[in-house]
Amino acid sequence: MSPHADDAPPPAETPTAGHPTPVPARREPGWWRDAVVYQVYPRSFADSDGDGVGDIPGITAHLDHLADLGVDVLWLSPVYRSPMDDNGYDISDYEDVDPLFGTLADLDALIEGCHAHGIRVVMDLVVNHTSDEHPWFVEARDPASPKRDWYWWRPPREGHAAGTPGAEPTNWGAAFSGPAWHLDPHSGEYYLHLFSPKQPDLNWENPEVRSAVYAMMRRWVDRGVDGFRMDVINLISKDVSLPDAPQGPGQPYGSSFDLVANGPRLDEYLAEMNREVGLTDQHLLTVGEMPGSTIDVARRVTDEGRRELDMVFTFEHVDLDVAPGGVKWDLADVPLPVLKRSLERWQVGLADVGWNSLYWNNHDQPRVVSRFGDDSPEHRVASAKTLGTVLHLHRGTPYVYQGEELGMANAGFETLEQYRDIESVNYHAEATSLGLAAETVTRSLAVKSRDNARTPMQWDDTASAGFTTGTPWLAVNPDHVDVNAAAARRDPQSVFAHYRALIALRHSDECVVDGRFELLLPDHEQLWVFTRTLGDERLLVLANCSSEAVTVDPSDVPDVVGAEVLLATHDGRTGLDLAPWESRVLRLA
Secondary structure: OOOOOOOOOOOOOOOOOOOOOOOOOOOOOOHHHHOOEEEEOHHHOOOOOOOOOOOHHHHHOOHHHHHHHOOOEEEEOOOEEOOOOOOOOOOOEEEEEOOOOOOHHHHHHHHHHHHHOOOEEEEEEOOOEOOOOOHHHHHHOOOOOOOHHHEOEEOOOOOOOOOOOOOOOOOEEOOOOOEOEEEEOOOOEEEEOOOOOOOOEEOOOOHHHHHHHHHHHHHHHHOOOOEEEEOOHHHOOOOOOOOOOOOOOOOOOEOOHHHHOOOOOHHHHHHHHHHHHOOOOOOOEEEEEOOOOOHHHHHHHHOHHHOOOOEEEOOOHHHOOEOOOOOOOOEOOOOHHHHHHHHHHHHHHOOOOOOEEEOOOOOOOOOHHHHOOOOOOOOHHHHHHHHHHHHHOOOOEEEEEOOHHHOOOOOOOOOHHHOOOHHHHHHHHHHHHOOOOHHHHHHHHHHHOOHHHHOOOOOOOOOOOOOOOOOOOOOOOHHHHOOOHHHHHHOOOOHHHHHHHHHHHHHHOHHHHHOEEEEEOOOOOOEEEEEEEEOOEEEEEEEEOOOOOEEOOHHHOOOOOOOEEEEEOOOOOOOOEEOOOOEEEEEOO
16 A cells, blocks of 8 residues: 555645545435446556555555545456456456455455445456456357357368468458458367457357356456446457458458447347346446447447446547557547547437547547546646546536546556567557558557556655555556646645545535536637536636636637636636636636
8 A cells, every 4th residue: 555545635626525434225316317437457456465566455445536536436446356458358268256356255355345434346357258267258169159149159261271371251351450350270160259269259149148147247246346347348249150251451350340230139239238136226336348339329228228338438539649540550640629529429419319438538548648648747747638628518427437536647658578468469469560650550559558547656755656565567657756646636736635635525516517518619629618417506617728728708708707717727717818738617697
């Protein structure tokens, strides 16, 4: 535990931060609408035993940090037993804890500790695929096994011998590079893996698979969890004909996305899961990670009357910095009007049906202060605050990823050897083999690699940032000397203090939760301006999302005379002149 963990937190910015009383045994309907969720990536949060890898007791030891921040929910990324091919998203036992992270008793203690702090617990649910070391798949390798049909098995393409080039059943590519089919020598057949070969896809067409998943979920609910974040859940319904996919010029494999995402039985499966596990009946928080989903899909699956999910993680805004027609590594600039309009579409699209999730960061995304902000020493703090303000004042449930409340920045890695992420390492190998310059690939990794989010949590300014007494599994960002929790908790003007105030404002002001959203100045290159309106209350958000000062034209916004400043990044300033990365939340007279 950090030596500074018991430091008293600073006074919060207005309004005064508070926290609800401990979680009652009964969850109320819709409780998640005014909640704020905090994601912990266990491997990188806090190491209690000095092995260099974060663990569950490390999280429990830092619950005071989450309570002081004021969050309502802890989303726990996977801690299940796993060979760790994809850092725990390849699960070999859904109902046990990997020794790397601790024990089931440790997890029970974490759940109890969270509840005692008034924090609910959401578990990661990874059921599009398992590990190839899961007993289900080990048994399924036998063609005569009753579990053979629990996964997607196919013979080689007609006219091809198993293991020869082009023998894969389809031309699909995997998300982590290479083909999406892997040959199993024992049977001479291929199995489908949309990610790593060690992550075979479950066949949700088989009702036995679905029944086993629902039973597992019920046991976690009985253990005390309050909901589920569902990993790539919109991939569970696939085009069962398994046709070849479109293949672009120079691309080694076809893109199967349209054949596996938002498939024909997705709504059926989600409704069945909800019913069989009692998700809505028990008021459990459910959020589905759904890459490529449209507003229409999100409206459908989050419509309360359909009883599927509470909200989804959309990807539109985090795909904007991809060059047209490219993959995530093909970089493009994102003009502010493009980013604003993307979020606005979802605000308007889910205004009457469904509910939004709000996020900048997670374990798969680069740090927002480096991505859409300015991580220079001059502007890092202000841009982190303003990006937080803009997001949290939209309508929906905000998600805070560990270290976001400190303004943590991208890793700054310069060589391939510094990366640990399977996606990044595999992309480098494939891209350079196809002739792309190594310098171009390394630049893309520095901007977009998932390891940017996975550097250890920065608790203090000591050698390993207070994360571990051993050697960290992934290098600590050198900026931890200045950017760390101990310093932030002592500073009333820190990013941490600002996030506390944002969370407290959501807890205290119904307009922040339920007010109607209206974007102003959609084409302005520097200003992000919008209103929230509920009954007679109207809030105005003024944000300069640039590193140059700007003045708001009074004719472009509602009258601010007599407005009350609810929250501001820069103390003592009023009017319509905004410094670089300055933002204010005003309650209009």
